Amino acid sequence: MTWVAHLVRTMDGRKGAQLDLAAPGSWSIPLNGIEDFSVATSKTQLRQLERAWWSHMRTSVAVSWQHEDGTLDAWVAGPVMGPPAESETTATLACRGIGAVFEKRVVLAQEPVASPNDPQTALMKSVVSLTGMSLGTIAQEVVKHAVAKVGGTLPIVYGTPRETGATLNRRNYEGFNLSNNGAWKRLTELTKVRNGPDIMFRPRWTDDGTHLEWVMVNGTAAQPQIAQDWTMDLDTTSTRSPISKVDVKTDAARIANRVYWTGAGEGAGILARVVQDLSRLDDQMPLLEVVGSTSDSENGDLIRTHAEAELAAARAPVTQISVKIDGADPRCQIGHWHVGDAANLTMGDDWLTVPKGTTPKRIIAAKGNWTSATVDLEFQDDGPIDYEDEEVA
Structure with a gap:
């Protein structure tokens, strides 16, 4: 191998x-x-x-x-x-x-007029309106608009079923908002809202082996994490484990119990939302506030979901577990698992910030080199989703 x-x-x-x-x-x-x-x-x-x-x-x-x-x-x-x-x-x-290509694609409802002197009036007035879709399906539509251009073809296939329904989400991408309509920017925004889907482009060879395609996979309305058909089990306490090194780092810099989030507008007319969890003030915990912004959005619901996502991430210190594995071992072989998967990770009683026992952890990153099968994996817990919110008048 x-x-x-x-x-x-x-x-x-x-x-x-x-x-x-x-x-x-x-x-x-x-x-x-x-x-x-x-x-x-x-x-x-x-x-x-x-x-x-x-x-x-x-x-x-x-x-x-x-x-x-x-x-x-x-x-x-x-x-x-x-x-x-x-x-x-x-x-x-x-x-x-392949996301590097989407960094240089703009999501628009139509192609521009092929003249440098044209004011592009129709383009500026156009809107990509996506309504009644899950956030993952909206992400697929962003990609479809990004490739439906002259010279825009890419071998992208979609590995997650579409989800539609009147109670689902909406996004409007106005043509005049060119600087904020980058395809990768819009995809990243979707992953960062409350219950936003994970999105990955995973390469695979076609059955005949002559072509490569990128499979876009994403989370769904019911499960923001990408579906998986195999779960890796890693035991850091076993001497027979394919693990050669374990490290634990904890960061509390993001902790907050109130989040202000602003959107489009000027002066006192700026759109704003506040979400908070006052139960976090128990046991003499001081009030900790943070401010964020999605300055191009006029959608109050979208502003709130960004604030909610930040509040969820700010609930507790982030503990990241780094594990070095032998990717040639059948128990954790390269290709059987992917970044975004959950894995069962067993920890011993060596750590102050990680409880002993087996718990599911999310693979948030992987790295290695071409000289060996050794892989460095980064794990984190999935975040909570309980909120109280209010609108700023």
Whole structure:
């Protein structure tokens, strides 16, 4: 079992040459973020290829975990972000996940008029109106609008069923709000509201192995976390465990019991919401207030959900458990689990801030390198969702 890298054409996913990994490279996958990785190969190999096959954005790199039977599990994939960094004999391609493309896409209801002198009146008045959908389905619509452009094609498939209904959510993205309509910005906003869905783009090879596609998976209205079909069990107390290192860090900087959140407007007309949990003032705990903003939103419900999400995150110190595993071990093999999954983590009585026993924890990040199967995992608890809220007059 080992890592294998291939060049891939970004717009249609066509597989190109396999790269000879000539030097160490690293990878990292954050939950609801954009993957970051690099691969190094010989300059001789790149010289044998057409430049279009290793050029900025036109080409992506897909790195897969190759099993003993030769099958490939695509692990991380995304566009080359610029010209290679060179040494005397090697060239290093810096890459990011497919979300890097969505950072350079704008969500609009129509294409602009192809004239630099046109005032784009129709575009400025247009609205992408998404009503009666779960937040995850709204996220899918954001992606569909981002790729439905001239030159916008990407091999994206949708791995989570759509959810619609009159009691679900709505979002309006006005054409005049160009600076705030970045596709990745809108996706990130959806993940950060109360009960916002996790969103990931996971690469996979087509059945015939000739093309790569990115599967967009997201949480649902009932379960904001992405569905999984296998649960990893890790026991930090066992000497026979695939774990080689455990570390615990706790951060209380975010704790608060009242949150102010503002939206669009000026002066005394600024839209605002306040959510609070006064039960947190028990036992001589002082009042702790924080302020946040979504300055482009005129939606009071949306402003409140951002405040609620912040209040949930501010309920208690954040405890992050770092675990180093052997990703070649069948109990935690690369490809069987994903960032965003819940895993059963057993802890001993060594820690002051983590209780002894087995509890489900969410994988919020993973990182490693191409020289080994060792993976560093980061775990956190899922947050609570109880609130009291009031509107500021």
